[in-house]
Amino acid sequence: MSSEASMHPSQQLSKRGLRVAGLVVAVVLAAVVVIGLVTRASQASNLKTWTQEQAVPSVTVVTPQPGSKGPVLDLPGRLEAYxxxxxxxxxxxxxxxxxxxxxxxxxxxxxxxxxxxxxxxxxxxxxxxxxxxxxxxxxxxxxxxxxxxxxxxxxxxxxxxxxxxxxxxxxxxxxxxxxxxxxxxxxxxxxxxxxxAPFDGVVTARDTDVGALINAGGGTGPELFVVSDIHKLRVYVQVPQAYGPSIRPGSDAVLVVPEYPGRDFHAQVIATSNAVNATSGTTLVQLMVDNQDSKLMPGSFAHVHFSLPVDSAALRVPASSLIFDNAGLRVATVGGDNKVMFKNVSILFDYGKTVEIGSGLGAGDRVIDSPPDGIKNGDPVKIASDDATAKPHEKA
Missing domain, CATH: 1.10.287.470 (Helix hairpin bin)
Structure with a gap:
């Protein structure tokens, strides 16, 4: 009789169970290895996709907008008696x-x-x-x-x-x-x-006293008295040549004087010299300001604010969108293929938070606000907006 035949039946059942258990364990281990390999490959693929996505910078774009009001020209002026x-x-x-x-x-x-x-x-x-x-x-x-x-x-x-x-x-x-x-x-x-007194006014100077020797002759002797009519004051401003055509008789202006901080005085342009001073490159503008309350004093200094007309052809963008490097003053725009395209621009007027562009931009351009460092012409970008459309910036 062989050895297997001589084994007890319970021993034969035990060896068969061990084989089945080993087979199950082997199958489970194989499944775990397969699942691990698949998961690792999927994670590697997702990591590669994420890395590629992160390599494309996300940018915010704005569209150039025309200004709602013109620039304010701030110039020094002097006040003189009427x-x-x-x-x-x-x-x-x-x-x-x-x-x-x-x-x-x-x-x-x-x-x-x-x-x-x-x-x-x-x-x-x-x-x-x-x-x-x-x-x-x-x-x-x-x-x-x-x-x-x-x-x-x-x-x-x-x-x-x-x-x-x-x-x-x-x-x-x-x-x-x-x-x-x-x-x-x-x-x-x-x-x-x-x-x-030659007219109604105020004595603004007295340069003599009792007993003083007086010499006759207007213009050669000293001024004894000065009488000034200050119910209105003339304001004289030297306006740069470039802004001369925008300031004509009838234009309004606002005066600010140091002695009354926070208070505005309204003046009106009454005349211009219609000539440019060859030395300073400016034209003389004369304004008139009401002074019935005698708050303003002749001879004093004032800041004169002129509100210039709106240039409908000029477009405004945030100042943070400007790039100034060895290539000059530029802005980065996003083309139809979502790639960066640099454009050289010129500034007409600086409003602080926004600037008025004179040339180089169109109304339909998508301008990158605060462009990332190292961005180059032709680089792909991703627009950070839900609908992937440019949002107009706030007008100045």
Whole structure:
């Protein structure tokens, strides 16, 4: 009898169970290995796909937009009185007294000061005496001429004698008229001893005092007083040549002065010089600002803000989209194939957060906002938006 036949039946069943269990374990191990290999291959494929996706940068794009309002041109300006009249002396002498000091409002013809003119007073006395003498001589010559004219009718005198007396009378009348003119001249000169206000305004300067020696001559002697009309003020601004055509009479502007922070004063352009200064390249613009409350002071400095008209052809993009490198000023755009295309641009006006582009961009371009470092022309990009369309940027 063989050895297997001699085995007990329970032993035979046990060996058969072990074989089945080993086979099951082998199948399970094989399945685990297969599943692991498949999973690893899938993960490697997903990692490769993810890596490739991450290699394409994601960008945000905006579309250039026309501005809703024009740029603001900020320039320095100076304020001047609407009318300013320096008062000079037309007679020499000593200042007798002054009636008004700086800051005093005055009316037309109001006395500002008076000059003591002893020399003119003496000249006037002499001129009046000369006038009285000339008048007496003229009266005597008139009587004499009448008498000789009467005697001519009786043929008791010659015509020549009558003509001489008549001529003497005419000469004496001329001398009297000359003496009268001299008196009138001195009286007119004496009237200039009274310094009066030429118009309603404010005394903005007093450069003399009682007892001061006054020398006659407008423009050569010192200014004794200055009267200014400040109910309105003129504003003078030097505007760069490029902006001259945009600022015409009737344009509005806003003034800001240091002494009133946060307060705006409205002015209007009333005239331009229509010429460019060859030295500065600017044109002079004159504005008018109301000053009924006398808040503004002539001679002071002001910032003048001009609101320029909107340029419908100019487009605006965020300042963060600009790239400045050795290739110049550029922006990165996304083409129809989602690849980067650089465009050279020029700036018309800088608004801070946005810039106005003068050339290089079209209204339909998709501009990359804050382009990533190292981006190159022709690189593929992915647009970071749900619908993959560019969103307009906020207008300035």
């Amino acid at each position: 009318v300013r009249a320096p008062i000079y002396a037309q007679v020499s002498g000593y200042l007798k007294d002054w009636k008004t000091d700086i800051g005093a409002p005055v009316k037309t013809g109001e006395l500002l000061g008076e000059i003591s003119t002893p020399e003119i007073d003496q000249q006037l006395l002499q001129a009046r005496a000369d006038l009285a003498s000339a008048k007496a001589n003229a009266d005597l010559a008139a009587i004499t001429a009448k008498r000789w004219q009467a005697m001519l009718g009786s043929d008791s005198v010659a015509q020549q004698d009558v003509d001489q007396r008549t001529g003497d009378y005419a000469a004496k009348m001329a001398m009297m008229n000359a003496a009268q003119a001299n008196v009138d001249r001195l009286m007119a000169t004496k009237a200039f001893a009274r310094l009066v």
